Structure formats: C-alpha cells, structure tokens
Amino acid sequence: MTTPAAGKLAGKVALITGAGSGIGRAMALRFAAAGARVAAAGRTPASIEETVARIRAQTGQDALAVAADVAVPADVERMVRETVARFGRIDILCNNAGIGSSKDVVAVEPEEWDHVFAVNVRDVYLGCKYALPHMLAQGSGAIINTASVLGLVGAPERAAYCASKGAVVALTRQIAVEYAHRGIRCNCLCPTTVDTPWVSRLLADAPDPAARRRALEERQPMGRLATAEEVAAAAVYLASDEAAFVTGTALVIDGGMTAR
Ligand code: NAP
Numbered sequence: 001m002t003t004p005a006a007g008k009l010a011g012k013v014a015l016i017t018g019a020g021s022g023i024g025r026a027m028a029l030r031f032a033a034a035g036a037r038v039a040a041a042g043r044t045p046a047s048i049e050e051t052v053a054r055i056r057a058q059t060g061q062d063a064l065a066v067a068a069d070v071a072v073p074a075d076v077e078r079m080v081r082e083t084v085a086r087f088g089r090i091d092i093l094c095n096n097a098g099i100g101s102s103k104d105v106v107a108v109e110p111e112e113w114d115h116v117f118a119v120n121v122r123d124v125y126l127g128c129k130y131a132l133p134h135m136l137a138q139g140s141g142a143i144i145n146t147a148s149v150l151g152l153v154g155a156p157e158r159a160a161y162c163a164s165k166g167a168v169v170a171l172t173r174q175i176a177v178e179y180a181h182r183g184i185r186c187n188c189l190c191p192t193t194v195d196t197p198w199v200s201r202l203l204a205d206a207p208d209p210a211a212r213r214r215a216l217e218e219r220q221p222m223g224r225l226a227t228a229e230e231v232a233a234a235a236v237y238l239a240s241d242e243a244a245f246v247t248g249t250a251l252v253i254d255g256g257m258t259a260r
Contacts, residue, residue: 007035008240013087015039015080015131017070017123018097020047022196023146026228027094027235029054032061034236036092039083041066043097070097070123071115080130089138092239093131095124095168096146100198105159113160120164124171128186132175135184142239145172145188146231149254152190165190169250176248185247187238192254195225222255 014031018024019040025047028040032055040055040063042048048065055063064086068075083090101108101116124145135141150158151165168188175186193199193216206212217224234253237243252258 007033008236008242009092010035012036012091012239013039013083013089014092014094014239015041015066015083015090015127016094016096017041017068017079017127018146019051020044022198023191023194023228023231024094024096025051025054026232027096028063029058030229030232030236031092031239032059032063034240035061036239037062037064037087039064039066039079039086041068041070041079041097043067043069070095070126071118073122073126076123076126077130080127080134084134090131090134091138091140092142092144093127093135094144094146094235094239095127096144097123098146098164100158100202101160101164102157102202103159104157107157108160116160116164117167120161121167121171124168128171128175132179132184136179136182138183140183141185142243143172143175143184143186144235144238145186147172147188147190147250149190149192149252149258151188152250152252153258172250173248180247185238185243187243187246187249187251189231189234189238190250190252190254191226191231192220192257193225194228194231196228199225220255220257221260224255226253226255 014036020042052063068079147168148165151169172188203209
C-alpha cells in the first residue's frame with residue numbers, strides 16, 4: 001500500500017471522466033496514490049466500480065464511482081454535484097472521456113460528427129461550466145483536458161477526431177486566459193497512440209493487427225506506443241502545485257512523433 005497522505009496531491013479532490021478504462025483509470029490510480037480523493041466517472045458502472053475498488057485496495061483512500069454519460073448535459077452537472085456533495089470541494093477536473101472516429105471528411109456523416117463533438121468537446125465545456133463555479137469560490141483549481149497529438153497535426157481518416165481534439169486545445173487556451181488571474185489553471189495533454197483498450201479494439205479490427213501495431217509504433221522516433229501510466233504521470237504534474245505557473249499548455253507526450 002502506498003502512503004498517499006504525503007503525496008503531491010495530498011488534500012486535493014479530483015474528478016476524472018472516462019475513469020473506467022485506459023488513461024482515465026491510470027489517472028485515477030496515480031492521483032489516489034499521490035494523495036487525492038478521487039471521483040471516478042464513466043458510462044459503465046462495473047468499470048468505474050472496479051477502478052474504485054483498485055484505489056481502495058492500493059491506497060486505502062476513499063473514492064467515489066459516479067455513473068455518467070458525458071454526452072448528456074444533466075449527467076455532467078450531476079457528476080460535479082455528487083463529487084462536491086461527497087468530498088466538499090473539487091480541486092482537479094480531468095475531462096478525459098473520449099471516442100474515436102475513423103473516417104475522412106467525405107465519409108463521415110453529420111450524426112457521427114455531432115456525436116464525436118458531443119463526447120470529445122461539449123463534455124469539456126460542460127465539465128468546466130459546472131466545476132468552475134466551485135473552483136472560483138475556492139480561489140483555486142486545475143483543469144486537465146485529454147486532447148491528442150491529433151489536435152495539433154492531421155492524420156488520414158480522422159476528420160471528426162482531429163477537429164474535436166483541436167477544439168479541445170483551443171478551449172483549453174481560452175479557459176486558461178480567462179481564469180488565470182483567479183487561481184484556475186487549465187492545460188491539456190496531447191499524447192500520441194497510447195496502449196489502452198481503445199488501441200486493442202483498433203488493432204483487433206485491422207486486417208493484419210501485428211503489421212498495424214508496427215506501423216503505429218514506427219510513427220514515434222522512440223519506436224513504441226505511449227503507456228497510460230506515462231500520460232497519467234504528466235497529469236499528476238499538471239494537477240500538482242509543482243505546475244503552479246503552467247497554464248494554457250498543450251503538453252505533448254509523443255516519443256518525438258511531432259518533433260521530426
Ligand atoms: P478507452 O480505454 O477506450 O477509455 C475511454 C473511456 O471513456 C472509457 O472508460 C469509456 O467508458 C469512457 N467514455 C466513452 N464515452 C463516454 C461517455 N459518453 N460518457 C462517459 N464516459 C465515456 O480510451 P483511452 O485510450 O483511455 O482514451 C482516453 C482519452 O484519451 C480519450 O479522450 C482519447 O481521445 C484520448 N487519447 C487516446 C489515445 C490513444 O491512443 N489511446 C491517444 C490520444 C488521446 P465506457 O467504456 O463505459 O464507454
């Protein structure tokens with residue numbers, strides 16, 4: 001068992017969306033290990049309850065599972081309300097839930113485009129809309145949005161996804177500028193391909209999964225995919241007081257992909 005009371009996030013309360021899988025679960029576990037009390041939000045109750053059980057087993061920390069579909073505005077409002085009701089405050093909001101879309105701009109239909117934006121962008125706006133009043137009343141808060149390198153560079157057959165993550169980067173900067181003088185920091189993460197269940201599904205659908213994986217790995221000069229833990233470690237930094245002067249940044253975690 002770790003000693004969370006002495007961690008970088010001791011005393012802080014964190015709400016994380018998409019906490020039942022991949023990057024969100026890694027964030028939840030790392031944040032708890034760093035001393036935060038965590039509200040793990042997500043669509044599938046069994047997944048977020050599993051995350052909460054792991055937090056309790058690994059750290060002994062109290063944690064809360066909140067079933068919420070971030071595409072539903074009332075769910076996002078309730079998710080924030082339940083977090084504050086349970087823990088009395090909200091210091092860190094990780095807008096992490098997201099979905100992919102593997103179509104070019106001609107093939108993607110308006111319904112899919114709108115749904116991708118509802119889950120990847122509107123949820124960030126809504127999470128901030130409902131959490132910021134609490135953070136402003138406290139005079140402090142850190143918001144971390146999971147964008148993607150595909151919010152910074154283009155990729156084939158990712159029209160709605162690239163556009164949605166670019167919007168997350170832009171909204172991150174807008175919120176950073178708007179609230180910088182009121183104790184709120186807002187940053188986003190821009191990982192390259194991360195080895196999560198998301199990517200396992202992508203590979204399972206490929207005609208030659210091993211070749212597809214190699215192609216994904218070769219995009220990075222480091223020759224591998226990112227791990228969820230590496231992304232979560234960056235989130236702990238951005239959430240902590242060590243990043244006190246860091247706001248509006250799009251932190252690239254890409255093994256050098258966008259450096260060449
Ligand atoms: P993942 O393993 O598929 O996890 C995504 C999580 O988001 C799941 O827990 C999922 O819950 C949740 N979610 C999806 N739609 C939701 C909704 N409408 N309401 C609430 N929760 C919802 O994917 P991941 O790789 O960890 O991705 C997390 C974030 O990282 C996403 O924003 C993604 O765009 C971003 N990202 C991923 C990669 C990558 O290569 N993996 C790279 C760059 C950025 P359910 O399982 O219950 O649906």
